[in-house]
Amino acid sequence: MIEIRDLHKSFGDLLVLKGIDLDVENGEVLSVIGASGSGKSTLLYCINGLEKIQQGKILVDGIDVHGKDTNLNEVRQNLGMVFQQWNSFPHLTVLENVALSPRIVRKFSREQALEIAEKQLRHVGLGDKLSNYPSALSGGQQQRLAIARALAMEPNYMLFDEATSALDPELVGEVLDTMQLLAEEGMTMICVTHEMSFARGVSDRVAFFHQGVIDEIRPPEELFESPESVHLQKFLSKVK
């Protein structure tokens, strides 16, 4: 379970997150929507400790992510993250991309790491690309590679930061399908997304971010059919 209490985050003088309270239960899929600059990515970066926080607390499986004695590298193994920009490691083959962290972070033997990597790559439908370099993959395939790479750490949670928004429209579907597959398998996920159909169809709850606070958070049917916040109403009228 991820528990966020009174989270405040600023960059210099710019207050970006202004008191976030949020619980994500195991097995839940939460979509996060909201205007550009509202702090959605920043929230994800705070959850896995890529950004420091100024106030509040984030607990992942009871571990205080920003605690003084917390081993962040351990916490991060439990939080797979997929970014908007594809960032496969260009100097490693598809298989090596996925096998690297099981080997050097989780300290598996080479054989075990390759086995895990191959399993995850088949899982996301890249079983026939193992020995290719990422440069030979399409954007959609690179994002699925990124998903497999995160899954190889066997995290309890997956964080997606607009995993499809840098993709050509015809490649969006394959990545969303993979995300949906994970959701159906029971993965706990926080998905920052601009894909309203995904938010509506796959998530258990949708959180609408507005200027650094969660303005409204409800199951998708309710949130999309009868938005209460005026900001949300405005936002939805624009994206439709």
Add this chain to the structure above:
Amino acid sequence: MDYNFHWRPVFKALPDLLQAALLTLEVAAISMILGVLIGLGLSLIRIHMKGPVMWLASIWVELARNTPALLQLFFFGFGLGAFGIHFSPYLIVLMGLTFNNAGYLAENFRGGFGAVPDTQIRAARSLGMTAFQTYTRIVIPQVLRIVYYPMTNQMVWAVLMSSLGMLVGFRELSGETQFFASRTFRIFEYFAVTAVIYYIIVKIILGASRLLAMRLFRY
């Protein structure tokens, strides 16, 4: 033209010249290895640090790149000599070349580090890699590819630059040639053959570098 070419003495000295060529290669190669390590350090200092250490690193890079290599060599020879610090000709050349290599490579590395996107680092850290693992497994391999050809050029440059060693009494290929040439007065013949040897060494380095690149960089 009334100059008679005499090649026989040159060919007789060929084994000695080739021996000296090996010394040239040796000093160039060692100065390259040291130059890469120190250059890497200098570039990281300039990227990540502030204050006196950073200034020292910058001064190193500035001097290495913007003063004649010969003067850099003289510094380690006669310059330090004036303070009573004496090194063998071999060490003078090794230090001079290393100083120069490190300065040039530091600047190349700095550009290389700048060319690896931050998103690579973030992705690696998000997988639980330590900062050190991220550098050694993700960043540096990519930097090495970016700086590979500049590095090859620097190696060639180090071989050619080592010829300045004869001016501090080092009997590498040029020094050895000079030694024989002045004994026999067959100056043109000796240096013609030596030029060919340099040319072949450089071609071998370039060829080997290309082969190695094909093996290393399949992506």
